[in-house]
Structure formats: C-alpha cells, structure tokens
Amino acid sequence: xxxxxxxxxxxxxxxxxxxxxxxxxxxxxxxxxxxxxxxxxxxxxxxxxxxxxxxxxxxxxxxxxxxxxxxxxxxxxxxxxxxxxxxxxxxxxxxxxxxxxxxxxxxxxxxxxxxxxxxxxxxxxxxxxxxxxxxxxxxxxxxxxxxxxxxxxxxxxxxxxxxxxxxxxxxxxxxxxxxxxxxxxxxxxxxxxxxxxxxxxxxxxxxxxxxxxxxxxxxxxxxxxxxxxxxxxxxxxxxxxxxxxxxxxxxx
Numbered sequence: 271x272x273x274x275x276x277x278x279x280x281x282x283x284x285x286x287x288x289x290x291x292x293x294x295x296x297x298x299x300x301x302x303x304x305x306x307x308x309x310x311x312x313x314x315x316x317x318x319x320x321x322x323x324x325x326x327x328x329x330x331x332x333x334x335x336x337x338x339x340x341x342x343x344x345x346x347x348x349x350x351x352x353x354x355x356x357x358x359x360x361x362x363x364x365x366x367x368x369x370x371x372x373x374x375x376x377x378x379x380x381x382x383x384x385x386x387x388x389x390x391x392x393x394x395x396x397x398x399x400x401x402x403x404x405x406x407x408x409x410x411x412x413x414x415x416x417x418x419x420x421x422x423x424x425x426x427x428x429x430x431x432x433x434x435x436x437x438x439x440x441x442x443x444x445x446x447x448x449x450x451x452x453x454x455x456x457x458x459x460x461x462x463x464x465x466x467x468x469x470x471x472x473x474x475x476x477x478x479x480x481x482x483x484x485x486x487x488x489x490x491x492x493x494x495x496x497x498x499x500x501x502x503x504x505x506x507x508x509x510x511x512x513x514x515x516x517x518x519x520x521x522x
Contacts, residue, residue, distance in 0.1 A: 295333045295340070297353070302340060304330030309342060309351070324351070324358055334373035336381060343370030348383055364399030366390045367412075374418035376427055376440045384415030389429060389438075404429070404436060404445060419459035421467070428467060430456025435469065450484055451476065460505040462513055470502030475515065 293304040300320070301312040308326035312319050332343035342349040342358075347368045351358045362368070366388030374382045379394035382402075389402040404413050417430035420440075429436040435451040438444070451469070458470035469476040474488035475497060490496040497517060504516035514521065 292331050293333045295335050297335050297340075302333055302335075304333045304342070304344075306330075309333070309340075322356060324356055326351070326358065327360075331371045332373040332384075334375060334381065336375060341373050341381065343373050343383065345369045361399070364390055364392075364401060366401050372415055372418040372430075374420050374427065376420045377422040377425065378440055380440060382418055382420075382427060384418050384429065386414055387412040389413070389415055389418075402438065402443075402445070404431075405447065416455070416457055417459045417470075419461055419467075421461055421465075423465055428459050430459050430469070432456075448478075457501070457503050458505040458516075460507050460513070462507045463511040468505045468507070468513055470505045470515065472501045474500045475502050475505075 289305045289307040291303050291305050295302040299313060299315050301314060303310040303312060306329055308328050309330055310319060311322055327342060327344040327346050327349055329345040330342055331345065334341040334343075338353045340351040340353055342351060345368075348361045348365050348370050349358055350361055365383060365385065367385035369386035370383055371386065372382075372384030374384075376382065381392040383390040383392075383399065389404060390399040391402050392399045414432040415429060416432060419428050420426075421428060425440055427438040427440055429438055429445075432455050433453060435448040435454070435456050436445055437448060454476075455472045456469060457472060460468045462468055465480055467478040469478065474486050476484050476486050478484045487497060489498065489500045497515070498521070499517035499519040501518035502515050503518065506514045508514065
C-alpha cells in the first residue's frame with residue numbers, strides 16, 4: 271500500500287498473499303484483489319486480510335462490482351459472487367471464450383466481458399450474455415481482448431485488443447477500428463478527468479483527445495521524467511486528475 275509518502279508491504283514472505291496481483295476493486299473499505307491464488311479480500315480499516323471461506327477460481331485477471339455482485343474473470347471462466355450471501359457460481363452461456371481478461375460496465379448498465387477470443391455483453395435486466403461481433407481477422411487469428419473502458423460521455427466502449435483498438439457504440443451496436451492505432455498491442459485503457467482516452471501499449475503510452483488527435487509518450491533513458499518502460503500494463507486515474515501507470519519495470 272502507498273500512503274502518499276511511503277510504500278508498505280501487505281503480505282508476509284511465504285504466505286498465500288505473496289502472489290501476483292492483476293486487478294483491484296474497492297468496495298466499502300474492502301479491497302478485492304484478483305491474483306494467481308484467486309480472490310483475496312483486504313480490510314483497509316483493520317489492515318488485515320479477511321477470510322471468506324469461499325472457493326474462488328485461480329488465475330483471476332479481472333474484477334467488476336455490480337451492486338452486490340462481484341464479477342470475476344479468470345483464465346478458467348467467468349464467475350459471479352454474491353457479496354451478501356457469499357455464494358459463487360460460474361457463468362458460461364454466451365461467453366466468447368473461457369479465458370477472461372477484461373470486465374467493464376457501460377452507462378446503460380450493460381456488463382461487457384473481454385476474452386482470449388472475443389467480446390460478450392449482458393444487457394440491463396438480462397441474466398444471459400451474447401457475443402459481440404468485432405469484425406473479420408484473417409489467418410485464423412483470434413480477437414484477444416486485453417482491456418475495456420466505457421466512455422459515458424460518448425455512449426461508447428473502447429475495446430483494446432492484441433493488434434488493434436476498437437470503439438463500440440453501446441446503443442446502435444456499431445463498431446469501428448481506430449486505424450491510427452493499428453498494429454499496437456493495447457494492454458490497458460482509461461479515461462482521464464478531461465475526457466482523454468489513455469492507452470497503454472507495449473510500444474509506449476498514447477493519449478487520444480476528443481477530436482481524435484493522438485500523442486505518444488515513450489521511455490527515454492536521457493530524460494528523468496520519461497516513462498520507466500514502454501510496456502504499459504496498467505493505467506489508472508485518481509480523483510486529483512493524476513494518471514498512474516504500471517509498466518514493465520516500475521510505476522510512473
């Protein structure tokens with residue numbers, strides 16, 4: 271954890287909590303952490319991990335909270351966990367592929383699931399998922415969806431894949447590729463306080479403004495304030511307008 275001044279270790283060597291963390295959800299003073307060891311729950315008030323006696327799936331890559339339901343995306347499938355009853359169940363129907371890498375909720379209440387080979391959507395009021403057609407890709411290549419972010423101001427969903435960035439209209443269902451980003455592996459996505467799309471890739475950081483202009487920022491060993499690495503795995507914006515980047519080597 272980081273208190274604004276120092277970094278504090280929240281695990282003990284050799285403990286279950288000493289594992290890779292891929293995603294975090296903050297809900298009512300509890301941090302739900304998606305890890306290789308499953309879902310860990312950390313109480314920020316007591317500074318202790320909380321045992322729920324629930325068999326979570328391993329290899330968790332994405333988390334999303336919908337009211338009292340925690341959606342869990344893992345390499346072994348999509349699960350939903352009721353935080354009130356502590357019941358967990360797997361959801362398979364309509365999911366494009368069992369390996370789930372991204373979860374997002376749009377302004378209309380739709381839940382989107384990005385997988386190793388495609389995108390799925392659960393519409394508001396529905397209990398089932400449906401596949402979303404992204405497009406055609408030759409050579410038998412799959413649509414590996416790495417990241418998703420909803421742009422509520424424009425009623426769209428940005429879809430980051432291995433090799434392309436797409437924008438999906440949540441109301442019309444239309445989808446198009448951002449050709450200027452073609453060939454990039456889109457690792458992470460976020461919307462900043464000014465409405466810019468922040469794009470983390472394996473070739474630096476890109477910032478797309480509302481008019482579609484894109485700037486690129488990359489690592490420069492000669493510049494002290496440059497990116498620590500061109501591989502940007504995670505992007506987060508905070509309430510103060512700061513953009514935090516998790517890269518291959520460090521935090522920027």
